[in-house]
Amino acid sequence: MRDRTESGLNTVEFHILLAITDEDRHGYGIIQEVERRSNGATRIGPGTLYGAIKRLIAAGLVIESKNPPKNADSRRTCYYHLTTKGRASATQYAEQLSTILKAAVAKRLISSAMVSSVILVKG
Amino acid sequence: MISRIAIRTSLSIYRALLLLYPSGFRNQYGALMLQTFAESFEAEHHSRRRFCKALSVVIRELPRTVLVQHAIEFRQRSGQSARGFWLGLAVAAAMIVLILRCDALRLQESLGIGLAVLVAVYFTIATSASGWKGLIPGVISGSLTAVVCVLIDAMTNPPVNLAYYGLVLFVLCFSIALLALSFVMRVIIEGIASPNQLKLDCSPMTGSGSV
Numbered sequence: 001m002r003d004r005t006e007s008g009l010n011t012v013e014f015h016i017l018l019a020i021t022d023e024d025r026h027g028y029g030i031i032q033e034v035e036r037r038s039n040g041a042t043r044i045g046p047g048t049l050y051g052a053i054k055r056l057i058a059a060g061l062v063i064e065s066k067n068p069p070k071n072a073d074s075r076r077t078c079y080y081h082l083t084t085k086g087r088a089s090a091t092q093y094a095e096q097l098s099t100i101l102k103a104a105v106a107k108r109l110i111s112s113a114m115v116s117s118v119i120l121v122k123g
Numbered sequence: 124m125i126s127r128i129a130i131r132t133s134l135s136i137y138r139a140l141l142l143l144y145p146s147g148f149r150n151q152y153g154a155l156m157l158q159t160f161a162e163s164f165e166a167e168h169h170s171r172r173r174f175c176k177a178l179s180v181v182i183r184e185l186p187r188t189v190l191v192q193h194a195i196e197f198r199q200r201s202g203q204s205a206r207g208f209w210l211g212l213a214v215a216a217a218m219i220v221l222i223l224r225c226d227a228l229r230l231q232e233s234l235g236i237g238l239a240v241l242v243a244v245y246f247t248i249a250t251s252a253s254g255w256k257g258l259i260p261g262v263i264s265g266s267l268t269a270v271v272c273v274l275i276d277a278m279t280n281p282p283v284n285l286a287y288y289g290l291v292l293f294v295l296c297f298s299i300a301l302l303a304l305s306f307v308m309r310v311i312i313e314g315i316a317s318p319n320q321l322k323l324d325c326s327p328m329t330g331s332g333s334v
Contacts, residue, residue, distance in 0.1 A: 027159040028166075045180045046156035046163070047144075047188030054152065078155055 008059070009093045012044055013052050017061065017082060017090040024065040024079040027053075053080060061086030130164050133178065143189045145196035 009017070019025055019033035027049055035043050044052075056062040065079035082090070105112050137160050141153050160181065167173040 027155055028162040031159065031163065043176070043180050045184040045188075046159040047181070047184045047192075049159065050152040050156055051148075051188050051192060054148070 009089055010052075012048055013056055013061075014090060014093045015042060015044070016049070016052055016056065016080075017086055017093075020062070020080050020082045021087070021090065024081045026079050030080065056086065059085075061089055127168075130161075130168055133164060134161055137181065140185060143185070145193050147196050147199075148192045 015034045015038070016030055018037065019030045025033060027046065031044055031046075031049060053062060057064070061083055062080050063083055065081035101110075101115060104110050105115060134157070138157060141149055141156060144153065163177050164174065167177045
């Protein structure tokens with residue numbers, strides 16, 4: 001991956017981990033969540049999604065959920081669950097992004113007010 | 124509003140395109156990918172613009188993801204088919220010795236080495252890609268390419284002009300394309316032989332009838 005960082009994740013993988021942080025989701029649910037969180041700017045296709053999920057499962061960051069959510073669709077067999085290791089990797093990646101964001105504010109690429117408003121609006 | 128026929132056609136095309144993925148990945152995630160694709164299109168079929176956007180995402184990601192997954196599977200197979208690889212290399216080495224020692228062909232040393240390298244490359248690619256199964260295509264395509272190159276060399280005397288190199292390059296590209304095609308055909312045949320792996324209930328989440 002060209003944009004892989006110290007945390008071992010790339011952007012798509014981070015988006016996926018972020019999507020399943022609060023609840024277990026199935027493939028299409030992850031795509032919807034990623035699109036919703038990025039205001040439609042990031043849309044991933046099935047090939048990218050399952051390629052990334054395969055890597056994340058192999059790395060032990062995600063597992064196939066054995067206990068699907070209560071409102072789960074009975075036709076679905078595959079929900080994905082974030083592991084403790086996955087959460088740690090996602091946190092590390094988020095911290096790296098935060099550092100970059102601080103640098104961007106320091107160099108006046110973006111204003112601190114904008115960062116605050118983004119955090120308040122989307123948080 | 125996109126018609127149901129268009130969605131079904133898109134699904135059929137996508138199901139066929141899934142055959143481009145390596146068998147390991149396809150067996151593991153093919154059905155899920157198809158389901159996700161179906162749901163994604165079903166959700167977007169009310170808006171032509173969003174439907175086209177969803178389609179463009181899938182089309183754009185396809186070549187990249189297919190190549191990436193093949194590269195991953197190729198790496199894994201290379202490790203697993205080490206015996207096939209070394210056998211291929213041993214046969215290639217034997218052929219190198221034969222080619223270099225064959226006075227009847229009256230080959231220049233450089234051409235002989237070139238041919239030997241060529242055959243070795245074919246063996247290595249074929250056996251690394253699919254183990255023992257790749258040995259026969261590797262032997263056939265490597266030997267045929269070598270023979271054609273020798274024939275071209277025999278027909279063009281002296282062989283130092285652009286047409287000669289162009290012809291040799293063409294033969295090389297053509298035979299490599301044939302080798303690649305044989306792998307693609309094998310993947311497709313494997314897919315046709317096990318179609319159940321790509322069948323699933325793709326009934327739409329909102330509409331009626333199955334896609």
